[in-house]
Amino acid sequence: MDILVVLEGANGAIHRISKEAVAAAQALGKDINQKVSVLAFGKDSDNLSKEASGFNVDEVILVEDENLNNYSADAYAETIKQVVEKESPKYVIMGYSYLVRDFFPKVSARLQKPLITDVIGYKADGGKTLFAKQVIHGKLTVDIESKVDGPVLIGFQSAAYSEDNLESGSAEVRTVAVTLDPAQLKTTSEEPFQEESGGVDLTAADKIVSIGRGIGKEENMSLINDLAAVLKAEIGASRPIVDSGWLPNSNQVGSSGQSVTPNLYLALGISGAIQHVVGMKGSKNIVAINRDPDAPIFEVADYGVVGDILEIVPKLTEALKNQ
């Protein structure tokens, strides 16, 4: 086996970040002429494997074991280890989500093989494959090459690749058995829960519509919801919006909120106070709309519109709907 992508489930389907990882693997596979397989296990392994059989991959490996029905870092790590030992892939790839951060390093330790985390891209360069990751707060990008024989573990950063590039096709599902000794599983987990506030993980978002005090009144918030729905974007906010109680804390972007790096960051009526800017300046495309032409947000924006968001946003929503 050449490349193995391990899938992560979310609400009974394949997690977006795993689809991005498959897209990345497909691109890598083409460039270095290797075949891509995927591995499905866990509570919804059936659904995952069915969904994955519609991808353009070599095969889908399915592991079914009752010890995997609830998340356990030990069980997950051991499963991947055994599959890797049986199938000996050259690359083991996952989307580096928060859950994966919890157990993927364990796989690395159990296999005694290197793990490259938060990878944002790769270079296939005359027989060498280099993986790029950012260091020193995103100020530098380094290319890393594994000098070790056998599998190297790769964790792709969220939104490094787009799920839109995922190639569909068809693949056979093959079941593989693992042996998990419950006595060796030292951790178990409770049922997953969502915070009462319906906390959103903005750090994994591909598009964010972010709103500032320029919205004026709470009633106008519906304009933003409409736009976000059309764009399929998450909603972010500056601190004054959260302080006004119009959105929960989990939507706050900035130094006392979340630091985000989406592909598209739409800053609406945000003046660009330092507390906010430090949380979003790493976004790939920043579009700002603000009444004040001197607003500091335009310093970090790639595209800027000077104007009233109450006028522009409904028209923008309409235009996107008609597209």
Next chain:
Amino acid sequence: METPHIPVIFYLFAIIALVLFIYNIRKFLAIRIGKSDSDYKIKLIPAALNLIYYGILQRRVFRFKFSFAAVMHFLIGFGFFILLYATAVGTFVSRGWLINFLPHLDTPWFAILNDTGGLMVFIGILMALYRRHFNKPKSLPQDAFKGRGNLFGDTGILLIILFLVIGGYLAEAARLAIQAPDTAQYSWIGYPISKLFSFEFWNTAEQSLWWSHGILSLMAIAIIPNTKIFHTIASTINIALTERDLRGKVKPMFVSKLMEDPDMDPDEISLGSTKLEDFTWKQLLDSIACTECGRCTNVCPAYNTDKPLSPMKIITDMRQELYDKYLNKKEVDGIVGKPITETELWSCTTCGACTEVCPVLINHIPTFTEMRRYLVLSEGKPHPQAADSLEKTMNTGNPWGFSKSERTKWASDAGIELPLMSEKKEAEVLYWVGCAGAYDPRNQKVAKAMVNILEAANVDYAVLGNEESCTGDSARRLGEEYLFETMALQNIETFNKYKFNKIITPCPHCFHTLGNEYGDFEGNYEVQHHSQFIMELIEDGKLKLNKYLDNKITYHDACYLGRHNGEYEAPRNVINSVIKDGKLIEMERNRKNSFCCGAGGGNMWYDIEDGERINSVRFQEAIDTEVDVVATACSFCTIMMDDALKVKGKEDSMQVLDIAELVAKAL
């Protein structure tokens, strides 16, 4: 006058009471668990002054004049002083000691004084009972019968004193009725009582009245250390021993020296404090001295916005654990985590309001900081959002994580050529811009205004430019002492390369850290806050103001300029010099009683989610003064007030301006 006949057996009871008193007061020795404090020296004169001013005169109790609690405490406290004096005189006179110097028991004024003292206590106790059972301030323990660690609760001792006062009057009435001295009618409460009943009644009741009053008195003495009255001893000692000039100053740990020490055993050292043994004896004494009056909690900005912090709770939690360990021999592992939670500790803005009002001079902030140090340095658990800014401070020298090489971009973008220390080597004034001035678009305007002022007054100044680095203030308040030290040593090294007379800075946090805390690392400089420096320029005629501003202005005190450094007037004078009628409008809470903006103590870098925002509450107070400008003198306050202005939707009618911006407008 004849010596009253006191049976021998009473003296026996008195000895038993004294022995019990001594046994009960042994809990004082619990402070021996604490660390010794090599910096601490008892200074007799300040101790005596503290004792008179804060102890006997109870200056802090009467801080908010004529409050219910102040009047109540005045009546009980001074009533007791009178009774104590009267009893002492009574004892001496009855034995014929100092007879020529002391007033006799039956002189008119002594009789008046004695009865008045009793009445004061009586009324005071009734007020206290009313307060604890009907008024019920929410910062106090709600079940007054339980009282934490107090025998019979807070109400118990009040009732005992009430019975003592009543018993005292009855015993006095009996004596007056039986002995009928000439001056009897001067005992203006005891005398009317004596007339209520016949001579025969008093004659039969006298013995039992005297004995019940006597025994109850002895019992009360025996249990003093186990009741709230213990504060008359513990708090008094604490008041004498508190070093007022060290208030709010955090002790250095010298982490780098510790790490270079070849004999250092990593298993042995404890960083920060969680075990009772980690605190100094004085910090433990602070906890014993707490009277649970709730003043600290009442003024706490975190508590007032429903965040999970009550300074009093932390101090009394500490005491409870101390007694549990020392008296009840319970295993006490550490107090951070349980009973004192992380969120309580992170909610503190180190604004110093608690320390400012504490009537028994407890020094809260260094104790809280010690516990934060434990969380950060020993457990590796800084507040998760703050961790990010700490890391950025370490990597880039500023808490926002901007590039070090862009520290003067604000000036070059605006076409300002800043005089650099690296080129001039020498200047009269070193202008410390601070990270906010360098990177935050809002505070960059303040930095530009400062340059205008410095140029207009022809000041010989220079900046450090890219050599400047965060002073480490937030890191230190957040418990990251190692990072603070790293920043301090690095900045001191930079300062030592150049010649200057003084440092000026528009940030009170930099001002406090550079001026009060770098000295521990051999960095001694004259540091001025820009308000002080600008005021000097105006007073010396070096800075000419050419116009007055038409604004109505209020001033928001910065905690680290005001409470922590006592500078209330300079910023006010600066503001008044730019307004036509020379009078800014004060907010309800100002100067020592000012209310924090919510950003101090590292709170700039994270949000405690509970309750209302501190800055919104403060800004509402500014709105209530009906001004159009809220003047600030701190980079953090400016950011926080600007945010609150947006939350309150006052973008079109009000503005937040630093005093330097106001002055630059008036040039």
